[in-house]
Amino acid sequence: MKKISIFSIFFLILFPAPALDLTGLQDSLSEIFSSSVDDNEGSTTFRSMNIPCGGRTESLGTVFTAICDDASFFDYNPAASAVLEKSEIAVYHNTWISDSAQETLALTRRNGSFGYSAQLKCFYVPFSEYNLYGDRVASSYYSETSLAFNTAYNFLSGYTFKGLTLGTNAKLAWRNVPDYTDNQNDSVISGSGLEQSALGIMADFGLLLRFSALKAYQDREPNIKVGLSLNNFGIALTGFGSSVKKDDDVPSRISFGLSYRPFQRFTISTEIRKPLVLSDLSASTKLSFGVGAEAKITDFFAFQSGFLLQGANPRISMGSEFEIKGIKMDVAYTFDLTSSANPINHISLSAKMTFGDRGRKEAMQKVDEAYLAGLKLYAEGYYTEALYKWNEAIIIAGSEPLDMRYEPAIQAKNAAINFNSSKFELESMYSIDFEE
Numbered sequence: 001m002k003k004i005s006i007f008s009i010f011f012l013i014l015f016p017a018p019a020l021d022l023t024g025l026q027d028s029l030s031e032i033f034s035s036s037v038d039d040n041e042g043s044t045t046f047r048s049m050n051i052p053c054g055g056r057t058e059s060l061g062t063v064f065t066a067i068c069d070d071a072s073f074f075d076y077n078p079a080a081s082a083v084l085e086k087s088e089i090a091v092y093h094n095t096w097i098s099d100s101a102q103e104t105l106a107l108t109r110r111n112g113s114f115g116y117s118a119q120l121k122c123f124y125v126p127f128s129e130y131n132l133y134g135d136r137v138a139s140s141y142y143s144e145t146s147l148a149f150n151t152a153y154n155f156l157s158g159y160t161f162k163g164l165t166l167g168t169n170a171k172l173a174w175r176n177v178p179d180y181t182d183n184q185n186d187s188v189i190s191g192s193g194l195e196q197s198a199l200g201i202m203a204d205f206g207l208l209l210r211f212s213a214l215k216a217y218q219d220r221e222p223n224i225k226v227g228l229s230l231n232n233f234g235i236a237l238t239g240f241g242s243s244v245k246k247d248d249d250v251p252s253r254i255s256f257g258l259s260y261r262p263f264q265r266f267t268i269s270t271e272i273r274k275p276l277v278l279s280d281l282s283a284s285t286k287l288s289f290g291v292g293a294e295a296k297i298t299d300f301f302a303f304q305s306g307f308l309l310q311g312a313n314p315r316i317s318m319g320s321e322f323e324i325k326g327i328k329m330d331v332a333y334t335f336d337l338t339s340s341a342n343p344i345n346h347i348s349l350s351a352k353m354t355f356g357d358r359g360r361k362e363a364m365q366k367v368d369e370a371y372l373a374g375l376k377l378y379a380e381g382y383y384t385e386a387l388y389k390w391n392e393a394i395i396i397a398g399s400e401p402l403d404m405r406y407e408p409a410i411q412a413k414n415a416a417i418n419f420n421s422s423k424f425e426l427e428s429m430y431s432i433d434f435e436e
Contacts, residue, residue: 037312040285043277045236045248046173046200048123048144049075053104054094055330055350059319060292061306063271065257066227067292068208070352071106074119074148076255077229079167079206081108081115082152086354094348097338100125108150111358112403113157115167117150127178137186140178146200147172158405159397162210162222171234173200195241200250202234216263223261230254233278252276265296273310285311299323304332313337319348328352359401367397371409378416387413 057064057072064072068080071090092104101124108117122145129138152167177193206229210222231254236247257271270291277283292306300323308315319332334346374389390413397406 038285040277040283041311043248043283043285044251044275045198046144046146046175046232046250048102048121049146049173049200049202049232049251051094051096051102051123052348053092053102053106053121053350054348055090055092055332055352056304056319056321058094058332058334058348059304059306059317059321059330060269060294061290061308061315061317063257063269063290063292063306063308065206065229065255065271066208066225066259067257067267067269068225068227071108071117071119072104072350074106074117074150074169074204075231077167077206077208077227077257078150078169078204079152079165079208079227079229081117081150081167082110082113082154082165083162083208083210084108084110084115085360086357088352088354090350090352092348092350095345096123097345098125112400113154113163114403115150115152115154119146119148119150121146121148129180131181131183131186135186137181138178138188141176142178143176145174145176148204152206156405157403159220159407163404165206165208165210167206167208169204171200171202171204171232173202173236174198175200175236175238191241195239197240198236198238198247199240200234200236202232202250204232205230214260214262219264225257225259227257227259228255229257249277249279252278267294268292326353328354357401363396363402367393367402367406367409370396371406371412374409374412378412383416387416390416 052058052062053072053075055072056070057076060067062076064076066077068077069084071088072092073080087109088107090106092106094102094104096102102121104119104121106117106119108115122143124141124143127140127142128136131137148169148171150167150169152165154163154165157163175198177196179188179190179193181188206227209226211224212222213224215223230252232250232252234250236250237244238247239245253273253275255271255273257269259267259269261267268291271289273288275285275288288308288310290306290308292304294302294304296302302321304320305318307317313336315334315336317332317334319330321328321330323329328351330350330352332348334348336346339346370389370393374386374393377389378386390409393406393409394413396402397404397409
């Protein structure tokens with residue numbers, strides 16, 4: 001009952017009655033941010049690549065390049081798949097503006113330091129054509145569909161330093177324009193939409209650093225993350241109905257993000273983005289800035305809020321994540337100058353299901369047990385046996401499914417060898433090499 005009550009109260013706060021009039025607030029924001037109008041806005045194609053998939057990322061104001069801890073990392077930092085704790089499948093629904101919407105399906109998996117994933121995303125909006133007399137003569141959907149494949153690797157992963165993670169996405173996108181009609185007889189012209197349809201070929205590149213500093217709690221997870229990402233670098237081709245030619249530039253951008261978790265249940269993140277028009281950098285839009293925060297109220301309920309300033313259209317978002325029978329659900333609402341309260345839009349939902357960690361937690365327990373057993377044996381004077389245990393911890397940590405350096409055991413082993421005068425005698429006696 002507690003879960004239902006909390007969510008019900010939050011839902012009523014998050015989604016006000018349709019009669020709510022936001023016109024005054026929108027007018028005020030328009031006046032405040034009028035100086036941020038960017039004349040270059042809207043000069044690129046495949047604009048749906050800038051629409052967040054929804055859910056938690058939407059709640060955080062899309063400030064996700066550094067956080068990147070679930071399957072929605074695709075749109076922000078491709079390096080994240082190599083450090084996700086568990087395999088995951090996620091579905092997202094984002095009600096954008098008017099009748100438009102976006103659906104997303106993502107799957108992620110990780111083997112040791114290697115991560116690989118796939119994402120399918122489709123943005124669509126009804127397309128109706130009317131003749132000169134106002135009669136509807138054609139009805140279909142305009143859509144933009146993208147498929148992304150991801151690989152990432154975490155280099156130099158260890159117990160203390162969590163490694164340098166690099167990743168990439170390879171993307172194919174298709175813009176589908178429906179066929180239109182002949183103005184003379186209202187008949188649909190077969191293949192006419194293909195002329196304006198387009199194929200996008202793009203790639204993302206990402207970097208992620210994770211470490212701990214200024215930490216007011218104890219656990220092994222890093223509390224600071226730094227992310228750098230290059231998104232949507234590529235080309236779009238159109239004119240398939242006749243002669244293929246280059247379309248407008250795709251919406252490329254560079255993003256830099258920083259995430260900090262000072263307390264175990266509170267995270268704050270900030271991000272700077274620079275959109276780019278690769279064929280003419282002078283036509284690129286202005287820098288955008290965002291900030292987001294997440295508070296984990298209980299083990300099953302978290303609240304997020306975010307702010308994004310991009311051009312003259314500030315976005316304020318809020319949402320929550322809650323868990324029901326092992327499935328994480330996210331609900332988010334975003335208000336900006338294109339939002340409507342009647343009917344309500346800019347609502348996004350997501351559902352995420354994890355499928356285990358492929359034995360990483362169990363392997364880590366074995367590493368810890370071997371390390372602690374070595375400490376106990378060394379304290380009791382059994383130096384050789386202690387070295388064996390520390391070697392065991394190092395070997396388990398360095399193999400699948402962990403694939404990491406376990407510095408506590410390495411440091412303990414080296415210290416024991418350096419302070420043990422019988423080191424060479426032990427190596428000769430047991431025909432083993434205790435050096436790193």
